[in-house]
Amino acid sequence: MLARVERLLLDLSVIAIVGLAVLITASVVMRATMGGAVPDTIVMVAELMVAAIVLPLAAATTARAHIVVEFLSKMFPRRVQDRLVVAGSLAGCVALMPLIYAGGREAWETLHSGTYFFGELGLPKWPGRVVFLLGMAFCWLRLAVMAVQDIRTIRAGGHLDAPHDAADLMGEP
Numbered sequence: 001m002l003a004r005v006e007r008l009l010l011d012l013s014v015i016a017i018v019g020l021a022v023l024i025t026a027s028v029v030m031r032a033t034m035g036g037a038v039p040d041t042i043v044m045v046a047e048l049m050v051a052a053i054v055l056p057l058a059a060a061t062t063a064r065a066h067i068v069v070e071f072l073s074k075m076f077p078r079r080v081q082d083r084l085v086v087a088g089s090l091a092g093c094v095a096l097m098p099l100i101y102a103g104g105r106e107a108w109e110t111l112h113s114g115t116y117f118f119g120e121l122g123l124p125k126w127p128g129r130v131v132f133l134l135g136m137a138f139c140w141l142r143l144a145v146m147a148v149q150d151i152r153t154i155r156a157g158g159h160l161d162a163p164h165d166a167a168d169l170m171g172e173p
Helices: 002-034 041-054 057-062 078-113 126-155
Strands: none
Touching: 002 041, 002 057, 002 126, 041 126, 057 126, 078 126
């Protein structure tokens, strides 16, 4: 179930990137040919960038594709490396908690207050806030699930798998 949600979030981030490309291209073409641009381009680009960056975090976590520094950790025995991976997952969970709290408060306030961006279109602020909260929450959930699974693997005497290609973990050929 979680993998399906991660796949959906990943697909939505791809749609956001395509939307960014179309919006920026249309704005540039309109500016060059008609002297104007798409209304509220800056607001829409900012909101789409949030989706493009935050939504795929859970999928990147599943693929263990976050930036890591292995210079020192590769010198340790495999058991120590496995424990460092678990410690990193737990530290990530702790680090995301204030972001989720703040994102939840912000999403709640914008949903209930009905605030919007000042501009020609009067776009609401809540979609970007909700997208941020969803992305962070699913990244936290994936980190927590992986930490539990990794702890079980270590306790059973196994070793954690090396990072895979993201396409392999997302079920693509």
